[in-house]
Amino acid sequence: MKTKTKIKQSFDKGSSSYESNCDIQRLICHQLVNFFFERKEKITLSKDIKGLDLGAGNGILSFELLKFIKFEKLHLIDFSDKMLDLAKKKIKQSFVTYEVKDFENLNEIEKFNFIFSNMSLHWSKNFNVLLKKLLEKISNNTLLFFSIPNSIYFEKKEPFYNFDNLMNKFPDIKNLLNQLDKNKYFLESKNITFKENFNNLFSFFYKLRSIGANVNTENKKKSLIRLRKQKTKLSVFYNINFVLIKKL
Ligand SMILES: C[S@@+](CC[C@H](N)C(=O)[O-])C[C@H]1O[C@@H](n2cnc3c(N)ncnc32)[C@H](O)[C@@H]1O
Numbered sequence: 001m002k003t004k005t006k007i008k009q010s011f012d013k014g015s016s017s018y019e020s021n022c023d024i025q026r027l028i029c030h031q032l033v034n035f036f037f038e039r040k041e042k043i044t045l046s047k048d049i050k051g052l053d054l055g056a057g058n059g060i061l062s063f064e065l066l067k068f069i070k071f072e073k074l075h076l077i078d079f080s081d082k083m084l085d086l087a088k089k090k091i092k093q094s095f096v097t098y099e100v101k102d103f104e105n106l107n108e109i110e111k112f113n114f115i116f117s118n119m120s121l122h123w124s125k126n127f128n129v130l131l132k133k134l135l136e137k138i139s140n141n142t143l144l145f146f147s148i149p150n151s152i153y154f155e156k157k158e159p160f161y162n163f164d165n166l167m168n169k170f171p172d173i174k175n176l177l178n179q180l181d182k183n184k185y186f187l188e189s190k191n192i193t194f195k196e197n198f199n200n201l202f203s204f205f206y207k208l209r210s211i212g213a214n215v216n217t218e219n220k221k222k223s224l225i226r227l228r229k230q231k232t233k234l235s236v237f238y239n240i241n242f243v244l245i246k247k248l
Contacts, residue, residue: 004102007123007215008079011057014212015082018058021210024196026060028240029118031192032147033064035242036116039188043143043246045114048072052112054103054146055120059087065116066091075112077101078120080212104130110139117146119240123217127171135185138247145244148173150191154201155235166205168217173241186246194238201230 011018049071053062056076066074074096078084081100088098104124109115115138124130127148134144149170173189180187198204208214 003215003217004079004125007217010215011078011080011212012082014210015058015080015086017210018083018086018212021207022058022060024194024238025119025211027194028147028238029060029064031240032061032116032118032145032242033068035190036145036244037068039244042188043186043244044141045069045143046141049114050112051075051114051116052109053077054115054117055123056087056098057083057118057120059084059090061116061118062087062096063090066093069114071095071114073097075099077103077106079103083212106134106137109134109137110142113139113142115142115144119147119149121146122148122170127173128176131176135180135245135247140247142247143244144246145242148241148243150174150239150241152239153237155237166216168215173243177243180245184248186248188244190242192240192242194240196236196238198234198236200232201234202228204234204236 049069051062051065051069051071051074053059053074053076056062056078057080059076062074062076072095074093075098076084076087076091076096077099078087079100079102084098084100103120115134121127121130138144150173151170152167177187177189198207205214
């Protein structure tokens with residue numbers, strides 16, 4: 001099965017327990033909203049805000065932004081229809097529309113001037129290509145802001161067996177942002193590390209699986225069964241990048 005199909009199916013499946021297990025995604029979402037509003041003075045918001053939520057999932061980021069921003073229209077896209085159903089339950093305003101779509105095959109992106117995403121873009125096949133395409137296609141004065149993991153690491157009392165194999169690699173966002181032409185784009189970014197405690201390594205992976213975020217994108221062989229033997233308590237650190245870009 002293709003990796004993308006696996007990711008879609010995994011989020012379809014995770015949708016039933018996403019709301020009760022997405023506490024880290026929710027925390028990150030609130031920090032992304034803070035990150036954006038802390039910088040609001042530096043950017044001028046257009047009067048007719050046409051929003052686009054990429055990988056909207058349960059719609060949490062749109063839901064939070066709707067509390068503060070007057071949208072003319074808002075479009076939520078996700079390739080998991082089941083995840084998008086969660087958003088439909090949450091957001092019912094008439095100017096809000098939904099579409100089951102892969103964010104790597106977007107067209108008419110220039111119609112939107114306020115584009116955002118929480119914890120979704122790293123699931124793309126090639127994040128560098130996606131970001132470059134987005135930046136090229138969006139119209140001038142469009143805002144793009146998102147959160148994306150940089151790394152996930154562990155603090156543990158005893159060493160784990162061959163652990164590296166179990167985690168996906170995240171995009172090298174710092175390098176990518178360094179290459180951005182500052183004459184064409186206004187850029188602000190920030191890193192925040194979030195900590196979550198688990199009773200053992202298996203509970204961490206079990207939680208990832210419960211929200212559908214456990215697909216191994218590098219097709220490495222992994223067996224969670226042997227993790228059951230790891231009984232040590234551990235802290236998981238999620239290092240997240242917050243990025244705001246405006247095309248000048
Ligand atoms: C971790 S969830 C985040 C959902 C939501 N934004 C939040 O903050 O909780 C990742 C979402 O990205 C979606 N996704 C992953 N790859 C996608 C793609 N190529 N096109 C559209 N949606 C995608 C998944 O279906 C899932 O709903």
